[in-house]
Amino acid sequence: MYLNYLANIARYIPELILVALMAGLLILETTYREDEKNKKYIFIGGLIGLVVALASLVANFSGKSETIFSQSMIIDPFSTLMKIIMVLGTIGVFYLSRISKDIYESLKTEFIVMAVGILIGGMILASANNMLMIYIGVETLSILSYVMASFKKNDERSSEAGLKYALYGGLSAGIMLFGMSHIFGVLGTIQFSGMAVNLLKLNQAQMLILMPSFILFFVGIGYKIAAVPFHMWSPDVYEGSPTPVTAFFAIVPKIAGISALARIGFIFFTAATPMRASWILLLMAVASLTMTVGNVTAIGQKSVKRMLAYSSISHAGIMLCGLVVINDIGVRAITFYGITYLFMTLVAFYIVSIVQDKYGNDHFDRFTGLAYRYPFMAVVMTIVMFSLTGLPPLAGFVAKFNIINALLNSHFYTLAIILALNSVVSAYYYLKIVRLMTLKQQESNEVIEGFGFLNQFIIIVMTAPILVLGVFWENIMMLANGAKIFFQ
Amino acid sequence: MSIYYYLSAFLFCLGLIGTILKKDLISMLLCIELMLGGVALLFILFSKSTGFIDSQLMVIFMMIISACEVAIGLSLIIALYRNKQTIYTDEIKIITE
Numbered sequence A: 001m002y003l004n005y006l007a008n009i010a011r012y013i014p015e016l017i018l019v020a021l022m023a024g025l026l027i028l029e030t031t032y033r034e035d036e037k038n039k040k041y042i043f044i045g046g047l048i049g050l051v052v053a054l055a056s057l058v059a060n061f062s063g064k065s066e067t068i069f070s071q072s073m074i075i076d077p078f079s080t081l082m083k084i085i086m087v088l089g090t091i092g093v094f095y096l097s098r099i100s101k102d103i104y105e106s107l108k109t110e111f112i113v114m115a116v117g118i119l120i121g122g123m124i125l126a127s128a129n130n131m132l133m134i135y136i137g138v139e140t141l142s143i144l145s146y147v148m149a150s151f152k153k154n155d156e157r158s159s160e161a162g163l164k165y166a167l168y169g170g171l172s173a174g175i176m177l178f179g180m181s182h183i184f185g186v187l188g189t190i191q192f193s194g195m196a197v198n199l200l201k202l203n204q205a206q207m208l209i210l211m212p213s214f215i216l217f218f219v220g221i222g223y224k225i226a227a228v229p230f231h232m233w234s235p236d237v238y239e240g241s242p243t244p245v246t247a248f249f250a251i252v253p254k255i256a257g258i259s260a261l262a263r264i265g266f267i268f269f270t271a272a273t274p275m276r277a278s279w280i281l282l283l284m285a286v287a288s289l290t291m292t293v294g295n296v297t298a299i300g301q302k303s304v305k306r307m308l309a310y311s312s313i314s315h316a317g318i319m320l321c322g323l324v325v326i327n328d329i330g331v332r333a334i335t336f337y338g339i340t341y342l343f344m345t346l347v348a349f350y351i352v353s354i355v356q357d358k359y360g361n362d363h364f365d366r367f368t369g370l371a372y373r374y375p376f377m378a379v380v381m382t383i384v385m386f387s388l389t390g391l392p393p394l395a396g397f398v399a400k401f402n403i404i405n406a407l408l409n410s411h412f413y414t415l416a417i418i419l420a421l422n423s424v425v426s427a428y429y430y431l432k433i434v435r436l437m438t439l440k441q442q443e444s445n446e447v448i449e450g451f452g453f454l455n456q457f458i459i460i461v462m463t464a465p466i467l468v469l470g471v472f473w474e475n476i477m478m479l480a481n482g483a484k485i486f487f488q
Numbered sequence B: 001m002s003i004y005y006y007l008s009a010f011l012f013c014l015g016l017i018g019t020i021l022k023k024d025l026i027s028m029l030l031c032i033e034l035m036l037g038g039v040a041l042l043f044i045l046f047s048k049s050t051g052f053i054d055s056q057l058m059v060i061f062m063m064i065i066s067a068c069e070v071a072i073g074l075s076l077i078i079a080l081y082r083n084k085q086t087i088y089t090d091e092i093k094i095i096t097e
Helices: A001-029 A039-058 A077-099 A105-128 A131-149 A156-187 A192-199 A205-224 A233-240 A243-268 A273-301 A304-324 A328-359 A376-387 A396-407 A411-440 A455-473 A473-480 B001-022 B026-052 B053-086
Strands: A066-068 A072-077
Touching: A001 A039, A001 A066, A001 A072, A001 A105, A039 A077, A039 A105, A066 A473, A072 A077, A072 A233, A072 B001, A077 A243, A077 A328, A105 A243, A105 A304, A105 B053, A131 A205, A131 A243, A131 B053, A156 A192, A156 A205, A156 A233, A156 B001, A156 B026, A192 A243, A205 A243, A205 A411, A233 A243, A233 A304, A243 A273, A243 A304, A243 A328, A273 A304, A273 A411, A304 A328, A304 A396, A304 A411, A304 B001, A328 A396, A328 A455, A328 A473, A376 A396, A376 A411, A376 A455, A396 A411, A396 A455, A396 A473, A455 A473, B001 B026, B026 B053
Parallel strands: none
Antiparallel strands: A066 A072
């Protein structure tokens, strides 16, 4: 029994590497003198650690699915894939934090340490198999995020954003726990496997207690992915925090929350019960609200970063659509969406960050005439914006197509129509940037330093998957076809 | 249902309402703690009534994590106070819609 417990560690190596990395980076930072500016070994060490963790995740990918640590964690292809997305996102954000001027030079190392911590929280959430692990995952994500959001210590906006995040976070964690306690009271266990068994044996009165409890439980995770009734914090936090932090928040917590929700849906609501109907209704309402509110508010924004923040809310809504259909097609669509969303968001934030570093703000006007100064970058930005809108033949189109396909397969016609209409609305503000870049004459001929050869190269490397996945997606989906994604 | 259920639900609601209505940040943090206290009591109550001890585990972790949360919350309040010299929510709204 105890030996089994220890043997499980072999399946938990990626997380252990990251924990060791976080501790190691903290120790490494103390070896620097206080006035040392360029702490490049921490950056290099962090990058190496992440790549090693990524390699070990990929090596684990095809291993058999199993539960570890007395069924508290689950290791299966789905969780591994979500972790790979999160690690890739963190690697991208690391480099962005290195070149960005938005973070104080002296805090860049702290950013790297904390990003690794948040990544660990996200990984716990992605493979959580009981309520305690969900709670620990959410809080590990949150507590470090509060600090990260208020990174610009001397900036009022940044510290206000962090505090707002902390208060909303504390409130939603409390509500989530209230729901969890009632779920435990009815089902008598915190293990998902045991809960799923007990769920089928309930009487009418117990179900009536359980339905609102699951809604309360949803609040905690819905808050992390900024689903709409709980999204109030996110535009402020996204605008107030430095750009690399915003990019990080747009990727890692969202992917982690979505994967936790996918697992909850799969474990509890595969059998046709009244509970399943109420869960689907909840997700449908939240998804359509999230898409619509995110898109409609994004239209009126002046700052590109804030626009991207709202658009990331609406993208979370689209991923929630894939969760409404609780079947394999939906999950495959979500994972594909997650991968494309990762690359699109990273490239968009890279370009916005570099332009913002040059001009001090990121209003739409700053992109005027970029096509004449940096044609390459304008082309890349256009590709990303087209892909975010969902125009063929780019990856964003395929991702949206897969989600609509999953919806239509399970006869959710209303939701599919809302999704399609939202794509049309989103075209307005995405294509606005393209219009400004190409159709307007340039105002000045200034050189943007960030667009050096290396940075341009890295941006183009990250754009390549958007093109490749858009054309050759069929083969990739065929590979995933029939694969057992979930451990059941 | 025992009286403890009503007590913990009362504590939770008190915390929830307090967090929404209160205007100064320290009280808001305290109200969040009150909320978590109510939930912890609820977990212990359910542990007694169902006979399973899983939820007592939850309570221990909740206490640790809420302590971390308060520490972070207070340090963020200090950071904000250094910039704005106030902890009242009415006076610190900077980010506009």
